[in-house]
Amino acid sequence: MVHVDNINGRQVISAANSPAGALSVGHMRLSARLFDHISKAENIWREMEQVSHVSLHQSFDWCNAWAQMPGAKTMAALVSLDGRPAVLFPFEIVQKAGLRVARLIGTTHSNLNSPIYSSDFLAECNRFMVDELIDTVTALAIPADLIVIDKLRPGVGDHGQPLLDLPHVTSQNPSFQLPLLGDFAETLAQINAKRRRKKFRVSERRLEEIGGYRQVEASDDPSAEWLLSNFLIQKSQRLKEQGLPDVFAAPGIANTLARLTSFSANAGNPLIKLYGIELVAGVKEGQRGKLIAVAGLTEKQGHVICQFGSVDDRTVPEASAGELLFYLMIKQMNQAGGHVFDFGVGDQRYKRSWCPVMTEHSDVFIPLNLRGGLLGQVLSAIVRTKRHIKNSPRLRSVASRIRALTVNGRTAADAAE
Numbered sequence: 001m002v003h004v005d006n007i008n009g010r011q012v013i014s015a016a017n018s019p020a021g022a023l024s025v026g027h028m029r030l031s032a033r034l035f036d037h038i039s040k041a042e043n044i045w046r047e048m049e050q051v052s053h054v055s056l057h058q059s060f061d062w063c064n065a066w067a068q069m070p071g072a073k074t075m076a077a078l079v080s081l082d083g084r085p086a087v088l089f090p091f092e093i094v095q096k097a098g099l100r101v102a103r104l105i106g107t108t109h110s111n112l113n114s115p116i117y118s119s120d121f122l123a124e125c126n127r128f129m130v131d132e133l134i135d136t137v138t139a140l141a142i143p144a145d146l147i148v149i150d151k152l153r154p155g156v157g158d159h160g161q162p163l164l165d166l167p168h169v170t171s172q173n174p175s176f177q178l179p180l181l182g183d184f185a186e187t188l189a190q191i192n193a194k195r196r197r198k199k200f201r202v203s204e205r206r207l208e209e210i211g212g213y214r215q216v217e218a219s220d221d222p223s224a225e226w227l228l229s230n231f232l233i234q235k236s237q238r239l240k241e242q243g244l245p246d247v248f249a250a251p252g253i254a255n256t257l258a259r260l261t262s263f264s265a266n267a268g269n270p271l272i273k274l275y276g277i278e279l280v281a282g283v284k285e286g287q288r289g290k291l292i293a294v295a296g297l298t299e300k301q302g303h304v305i306c307q308f309g310s311v312d313d314r315t316v317p318e319a320s321a322g323e324l325l326f327y328l329m330i331k332q333m334n335q336a337g338g339h340v341f342d343f344g345v346g347d348q349r350y351k352r353s354w355c356p357v358m359t360e361h362s363d364v365f366i367p368l369n370l371r372g373g374l375l376g377q378v379l380s381a382i383v384r385t386k387r388h389i390k391n392s393p394r395l396r397s398v399a400s401r402i403r404a405l406t407v408n409g410r411t412a413a414d415a416a417e
Contacts, residue, residue, distance in 0.1 A: 030086070030132050032079045034140045038067055038105075041076040044085050048116050053157030056300045057110040062271055063090045065259045066106030069252040074105055077137055086121035087133060093144055099375050102144035102368075106256075108247070111175060111305050111344035113151040114161065122159040130165045138368055146372035148379065150363040151345060161362075168362040172386035176343045176355035180302075180334045187334050190356045196327065203324040210316060211281020215328045216291075218274040224261045227274040228254075231294040234310035248308075261296065272296040272307055275329055277321050293321035295329065302339040326354065347390065 035041040038060070045060045056062055067074040072092055079087040091102040104113050117125075137147070151171060152161050181187045188196050207213040218224035232248055239246045248254065259265050260272045276294045283289040295309035306329075311322035330341050343351040345361065352358075363383055365376030 029082050030079055030129075030136045031083070032077060032136045032140055034142065035076040035078065038063060038074050038076050038090060041078060041088065044078060045076065045088060045090075045116070048085055048088055048118060051119055051157075052301045053119075053122070053159075054116050055112045055114060056271065056298050056305070057106065057112050058090060058104065058114060058116050059271075061266065062260070063105040065256050065271070066109075067092070068259065069256060075142075077140055077142065079133060079136055081118070081121050081124070084118070084120065086118045088116040089137065089147075090116075091142065091144075091147075097375060097378070099146065099371055100144040101146050101148050101375070102142050103148045103150070107150060109253070109307075110151060111307060111342065112153060113149060114153070114156055115149070115163070117156060117162070119157075122156060122162070125159075125162045127165045130162050133162070134166065134366060138366065142368060144372070145367070145369055146375050146379075147366035147368065148363065148376075149366070151361045152364060153359055153361060163364050164362055166364050166366070168364045169380045169383050170387060171345075171361035171363050172383055172390050173345045173347055174361060175345045175359045176347075176351040177357040177359060178330065178341045178343070178355045179357065180304075180330070180338045180341055184331045184334045187330070191354060199320065199323060200327045203320050203327075206316060206319040207279070207321075207324075211279065213292075213324075214278050214280055215325070216276045216278045218261065218263075218270070221263050224263060224270065224274055225258070226288065227276050227291065227294050228257060228261050228296075230276070230291040231274075231296070231308065231310045232257075234291075234294065234312050235308070238310060257296075272298055275325065277325050277328075279315070290315060292316060292319070293325040295325055297329065297333075299333070299338065302337060303342065304333045304338045304340065305342040306344055323350070326350075330354075 038045070042060055048054065049059045063074070066072070074090070074092045077089040077091060078085060079089075081087075089102075090105045092105045092107075094101050094103065104110065104115075107113055121129075149163055152163060152168070153175075154161055154164065156162070178187065179190065181190070185193065204213075216223070216227070218227050232254060235248055236246050248257075257272070261270050261274055263270055274294065274296050276291045278291055279289045281289070290312075292312045292315050293310070296307045298305050298307055306326075309322065309325075311325075313321070333341055341354075343355055363380070365380055367373035367376050
């Protein structure tokens with residue numbers, strides 16, 4: 001049976017109603033449908049993600065890998081414009097402060113977020129249509145109190161990010177990019193080429209003094225597993241030394257990264273490609289040397305993103321193995337025709353040294369009820385506070401000491417159990 005309801009003061013045709021909303025709704029030129037499992041939206045999703053402005057982080061294969069996390073509850077909200085797929089939201093439902101939050105799948109390990117937009121929607125979208133989009137999505141029976149879309153960049157391809165027409169807050173962490181120009185020499189000229197080449201030669205010389213090195217790249221599942229396992233060990237040690245929680249230690253994270261870096265699971269083309277610096281002194285044919293740096297890159301139509309990286313700075317601390325690996329990867333991606341090397345979210349000194357471009361991110365909070373509205377205000381205030389702390393050297397130092405004490409205290413307590 002088809003019903004006619006009133007949602008936000010507009011006449012709405014809905015195919016299925018419930019106290020929480022509808023599975024299918026529509027008004028004006030927009031209509032929406034909620035898929036209770038992302039696999040049901042796969043065909044439409046894969047077609048929509050083909051355009052260049054859609055981030056790899058919102059591709060079906062990427063989201064499907066994160067959807068395998070233990071206890072993950074995922075769904076997809078599809079909005080159509082004049083009957084054609086226009087906007088897709090890949091949601092995961094999580095608990096926060098006792099309430100339910102719908103956020104983009106895998107967002108905690110994402111470097112670039114956005115709903116998936118069709119080119120037609122972006123070309124026609126204005127503030128009025130954004131309001132209609134939100135009215136349509138929030139009328140669906142999404143089992144959440146609040147929608148959080150974080151880490152939004154200002155643009156989507158050649159268009160502005162439509163959701164930034166809504167109230168939003170600047171994220172605490174920007175991202176950093178190095179444009180890849182006509183050749184590597186031109187690229188380096190943006191960031192003091194003479195200094196970069198000197199650091200590269202120093203790194204090579206110091207590694208040659210202890211027997212040399214080679215850059216390695218995963219070429220099959222065993223090499224990918226070797227690189228990934230070393231990354232997880234190195235990263236865990238590094239975060240512990242910095243007094244930071246190990247965000248890669250949560251249940252399911254290692255398995256998800258294994259799927260994303262696997263050759264067999266991705267038809268021979270892993271979504272994350274792994275690279276490393278290997279010491280070769282005393283290494284015989286068929287053997288593996290010690291890895292002193294590892295990084296994982298994604299690439300879509302020339303946009304290269306460093307998803308993660310680690311370094312063993314104890315074995316040869318004076319060699320700056322991480323800097324060496326970035327130099328070699330950037331050169332390789334430049335020669336392969338890439339147009340930007342993106343260091344991802346997070347403000348670190350080494351990123352600023354490589355990148356002439358800094359991009360601010362924004363977070364949008366869309367309440368689905370009164371409780372969600374209150375939670376959105378709290379989360380927005382938390383983001384503002386974190387940003388204020390990060391922008392204050394004194395407050396950042398105090399926060400780092402407190403965090404180190406908390407993390408180390410938790411580690412000691414865990415060891416005692």
